Amino acid sequence: MQTTKKEQARITKTISRTRAYWQSRLGAAFRTALACTIIGFVTLFSPVVLQKEVAFPALSYVTVILVVTEATLGDTVQGCWHALFATCQGAVPAFLILWLVGPARYSITASVLAVTLTSFAVMLPESTHLICKRIALAQIVILYSVTSVKGVHTKVFMHPVHVAASTGVGAFAALLALVFPYPRLASYEVRKNCLVFKENFSRRLNLLVNAFCAENKTSALASISQAKSLGRTGTTLIQNIKIKQKSMQWEKPLNRLTKQYDMNPTDRFQALEIPLKGIEIALTSSTSFPVRVVDQELKSLLFTLKEQTNLHLNQASHASPSCTSTVPETNGKELLPKLFLQPPHTINFLTRNDLPSFFFLFCMKFLNDESMISQSADSTNKPGTNIQELMQKQYQCTKKLFMISNLFRRTSTKRLIYAAKCSGSLGLAVLFGMIFNKENGFWAGLTVGVGMAGGREATYKIANNKAQGTVLGTIYGLLACFVFTRHLVFRFLSLIPWIMFASFLRRSRMYDQAGAVSAVIAALIMLGRKNYGPPSEFAIVRVTEAFIGLSCSIMLEILLQPTRASTMARGGISKSLKLLYEFVESIDFCIDSGNKSKMFLKELNEKENKLRVSINELCNFIAEAGVEPNFWFIPFHGVCYGKLLGSLSKMVDVMHFATQAIGLLVQESHKFGATWVILQQLIGEDLQLLRKLVNSSVQCFEKVTSVASLEKLEKELESKNISCDVESGQSVANGSEFNVLISENEEALEKVLSSFVKHTRELVDESHGFEGDDRDKIKSQLVLCLSALGFWIDSLMKETREIEKSVQELVQWDNPTSHINMSDIYFKINALHTHNKEQHTVLD
Numbered sequence: 001m002q003t004t005k006k007e008q009a010r011i012t013k014t015i016s017r018t019r020a021y022w023q024s025r026l027g028a029a030f031r032t033a034l035a036c037t038i039i040g041f042v043t044l045f046s047p048v049v050l051q052k053e054v055a056f057p058a059l060s061y062v063t064v065i066l067v068v069t070e071a072t073l074g075d076t077v078q079g080c081w082h083a084l085f086a087t088c089q090g091a092v093p094a095f096l097i098l099w100l101v102g103p104a105r106y107s108i109t110a111s112v113l114a115v116t117l118t119s120f121a122v123m124l125p126e127s128t129h130l131i132c133k134r135i136a137l138a139q140i141v142i143l144y145s146v147t148s149v150k151g152v153h154t155k156v157f158m159h160p161v162h163v164a165a166s167t168g169v170g171a172f173a174a175l176l177a178l179v180f181p182y183p184r185l186a187s188y189e190v191r192k193n194c195l196v197f198k199e200n201f202s203r204r205l206n207l208l209v210n211a212f213c214a215e216n217k218t219s220a221l222a223s224i225s226q227a228k229s230l231g232r233t234g235t236t237l238i239q240n241i242k243i244k245q246k247s248m249q250w251e252k253p254l255n256r257l258t259k260q261y262d263m264n265p266t267d268r269f270q271a272l273e274i275p276l277k278g279i280e281i282a283l284t285s286s287t288s289f290p291v292r293v294v295d296q297e298l299k300s301l302l303f304t305l306k307e308q309t310n311l312h313l314n315q316a317s318h319a320s321p322s323c324t325s326t327v328p329e330t331n332g333k334e335l336l337p338k339l340f341l342q343p344p345h346t347i348n349f350l351t352r353n354d355l356p357s358f359f360f361l362f363c364m365k366f367l368n369d370e371s372m373i374s375q376s377a378d379s380t381n382k383p384g385t386n387i388q389e390l391m392q393k394q395y396q397c398t399k400k401l402f403m404i405s406n407l408f409r410r411t412s413t414k415r416l417i418y419a420a421k422c423s424g425s426l427g428l429a430v431l432f433g434m435i436f437n438k439e440n441g442f443w444a445g446l447t448v449g450v451g452m453a454g455g456r457e458a459t460y461k462i463a464n465n466k467a468q469g470t471v472l473g474t475i476y477g478l479l480a481c482f483v484f485t486r487h488l489v490f491r492f493l494s495l496i497p498w499i500m501f502a503s504f505l506r507r508s509r510m511y512d513q514a515g516a517v518s519a520v521i522a523a524l525i526m527l528g529r530k531n532y533g534p535p536s537e538f539a540i541v542r543v544t545e546a547f548i549g550l551s552c553s554i555m556l557e558i559l560l561q562p563t564r565a566s567t568m569a570r571g572g573i574s575k576s577l578k579l580l581y582e583f584v585e586s587i588d589f590c591i592d593s594g595n596k597s598k599m600f601l602k603e604l605n606e607k608e609n610k611l612r613v614s615i616n617e618l619c620n621f622i623a624e625a626g627v628e629p630n631f632w633f634i635p636f637h638g639v640c641y642g643k644l645l646g647s648l649s650k651m652v653d654v655m656h657f658a659t660q661a662i663g664l665l666v667q668e669s670h671k672f673g674a675t676w677v678i679l680q681q682l683i684g685e686d687l688q689l690l691r692k693l694v695n696s697s698v699q700c701f702e703k704v705t706s707v708a709s710l711e712k713l714e715k716e717l718e719s720k721n722i723s724c725d726v727e728s729g730q731s732v733a734n735g736s737e738f739n740v741l742i743s744e745n746e747e748a749l750e751k752v753l754s755s756f757v758k759h760t761r762e763l764v765d766e767s768h769g770f771e772g773d774d775r776d777k778i779k780s781q782l783v784l785c786l787s788a789l790g791f792w793i794d795s796l797m798k799e800t801r802e803i804e805k806s807v808q809e810l811v812q813w814d815n816p817t818s819h820i821n822m823s824d825i826y827f828k829i830n831a832l833h834t835h836n837k838e839q840h841t842v843l844d
Contacts, residue, residue: 009506019176028070029503031184031521033496035064035170035177040492040528042169054169055162061136061524062450063170065517065824066131068177069506072186074247076178082132089122090139091160091167103147103154108434111148115140118426123452130454137426137449139163145430145442186247193244194265197237201272201312204230208279209306212291212360213299220289227280229316234273278363278657281650285356285795293357305368348760350787352753355794358787360410362657365784410581417560422452423555429549436548440541447549450521451514456620458565459557461627463550469511469518470546473498474539476519477526481535491527498523522546530696565625566636570705572618573641573810576648577702578609583694584656584796589662589684599667604659612652619645637813643806647799658792660784662795664767675763682759683786689752690793693802697742700805700826707829710815717828722835740823742800756793760786 042050043057054060097114108116122128122136143163147154178184203832207227214220245266350358426448433444451466476498484491499520506516507778525542532538586604622645626638669676739745763786765778804822812820 023202025503025507027066027184028498031071031177031501032064032068033499035068035173035182036061036495036499036524036528037172037492038176039064039169040495042173043277043528044488044492044530053162053165056142056166057529058525059138059142059163059166060170060173061528062446062521063135063167064174064177065520066134066450068174070245070503071174071178071184071518072247072251073178073187074181074186074244074250076174077250078129078247079131080171080175080455082129083167085128085136086132086135086139087164087167089128090118090143091117091164091664094140094143094160094163095157098143098147098154098156098159103156103159104151106144106147106151106154108148108438111144111307111434112431114144115430116423118144119426119449120419120423123422124415126415130452130842133454134450134452135167137452139167141426141430141442141445141449145434145445148434149439149441158774181255186244186251189244190241190248190265193237193241194269197234197241197269198313200230200234200237201269201276201412202313203227204234204276205279205306205309208276208283209302211283212279212357213294213302215290216246217289220283220286224280224283231277231280237274238266238269241269265747267504272367274656275363275367277653278366279360281795282356282360282363282791285791287353287356287360291357291360293354296482302364304362309368337484344719349755350783352794355757355787355791358784359657359791362661362784362788366657366660372754421556421560424560424680425553426452427547428552428556432548432552433545436544437541440538443542443545444549444552447518447546448553451518451553456561456624458624458627459554461624462512462628463554465511465515466518467547467550469505470522471517471543473502473519473522473524474526474543477523478535478539479526480523488530495523495527510820518546564633565621565628566633569618569621569636569641572614572621573644574702574706576611576614576618577698577705579607579614580648580651581702583607584695584698585690587658587662587687587691588686589665589680601659601663601666604662608652608655608659611648611655615648618648633812637810640806640810640813644803644810647802647806651796651799654792654795657788661788661792664781665785668778668781672782675782679763682763683756683789686752686759686793689748690757690796693742693745693748693752694796696740697800697804700740701803702821704809704811704825705807707825708814710811710818710825713825713828713832717832720832720835722831740826741804741806742797753790753794753797760790781831 039057039060042056043060044051063083067076067083071079097118100112101114118140119137122133122140143160147159204227207223207230211220211223211227214223426445429448430445434441436444447466447470451462453462480491480494484494502516502520505511505519506513508516511519522542526535526539583604586600586607588600622638622641625636625641628636630636665679672679742749760783764783773809808820808822811822811825812818
């Protein structure tokens, strides 16, 4: 009967999640459809006078899709502000330009020149929001393309007014749709996601603690697998909260009604995720279950502490921000000393296989130690920006827009290339689009402008998604026009199911957001307007113009940003390995207390953060390279890059705990007495040996991955008459008795870890040197911190071995006809580097 209840509960939760997903999709589709209906009513059925003012319904629809899709009220208010600022960038300068040049002089060449120059000015500032830029580009394309078509019939004053009015109607419709029938508040979305995250966090903690206390390996692995699955959901929830949290600043007056809730939870949740990730890593690294160090008392304490943590999370949902903390004030403080006095009883039997278990306990301490959690939260905490600051930022952008000298002085070369690429692709799209069909040529430019990216993206994948979405939407619109030939109302109403379908389409991997937006806009252009000629002819022209625009965008991308994502991924591997080398080289215990130790820990944290940022960049490059076409290049080895990324990610995750452990030991060093000096000497020797063994390999991997072609390396060595006497991996260059590759130093590696575990036991035995009455507590802290450091050493060695295998596979993939010996390659690179350095010295 109990199993049946569990199954019923699981089915109920599945149904609830499915219902919530459908509600969110249909809710977003309803508001988008409502906004489009408002525009359709204004442009199709309103008085003729009003229809003439809103002369460009396509621009209104584009504004709605850019602003309202999956938006909250705060997002929409922000989007309306961006639409206003975009009008200042697009329509307002057009008054002066049209007046100076004169509509009669606007040939295709003049229009293309105007589009290119004005779009360059729009894309150059880095601080302007992407939605603002897209709306401004859409205005620019319509302003100057239509002027070229109408010529002398264009009214200098009214033409920009019509463009601004069309944008304004779209923004107003978006705002109205988000208010009716009730406002979709970002604060409500944040609270809802917070509740779901807390439930998710509690379930994961329960599963992980159950796995640690499991009686057999099967049940432990099942719990770990389920926790990993829930972990992906938890990461998504934090991202959603972070996005919606930014929108809350634009709902500030309404947020006063909900001030009793914690409306800034992201940093706290991210800080809670860190120790939970460590717990998961510890369990994944455990080799046997049940865990040897777990006895009945420890198990009971872990279950009690788990329940107290979950209880606190639930209570925090209804508490004010000032009342929130990491653990309950009473029970948490009583349980922690009991829990963490357990390790010393088993430390005399500590082995290498016990390190994951003690690392688990260290992470539990991390999770339930308020000071450690607060420190992690503070390290990621960035002050929020209120609405006045955002508006002031936009105002400063407006001022800088008209201060050309100041703008160019502050702009980097990278930004200039980006602006040139965007404006050039837009200009070429308008040029070729108008050559193909002058009256409809602006659709090519509109396709480029509306989909303009804020930075580097997977160009080919995005272009493919846009093309497919445009074709789908156009065909749907054409079929609807055929079915409802004489019924304008029904033709327009047929948009509603398509908008709902597209709201699901945007979450699919095949079409993504770019494809879904293109599909909606294509259908809206077909069904939401009138008097554009035969639908079949317009459909052909529209698809062709979209193809022209996307082709121009890809062409400029290749010309001005020729570096492929696969090349960037290769460089990202080398960069991450170099930063890893620097971090490992910095790990030391021979530091004095006081200011030097603080500077050391600060430097260590900075290097860890740099490595984490580099790995995140590498992740983006790998994702982009995985979807770009190969053409005549060697296919991208995504599996191998994925392995390298996984190893580096695990290294940096465990690295954080090693840094925390060293920080705690340094902080409590005054309590260790004479033991601290012994600790610095013994552990310092182990770390010094570790640096030699690991960093020789990491440096080798970094240099080998930086070589694009071994054939070119050999030719360069021959051309400069450089001979290399390679001793099959012997690291003579480093002046070390060890080999370069970590796989050739297995015996030395085993000695390092064995020595570290032995020294840990010896240090704990020196308990007579500890100062104070809480000797057992200090001993426990020493055990946990050293175990965390030992677990990092073990993980570092394991992942370095995995990196060696992956680098070997990657180099072999890029050089299929060569025999790969990484030691040989490493010494050849060193020989070439030494030769070049000597040549420079002679020249100097």
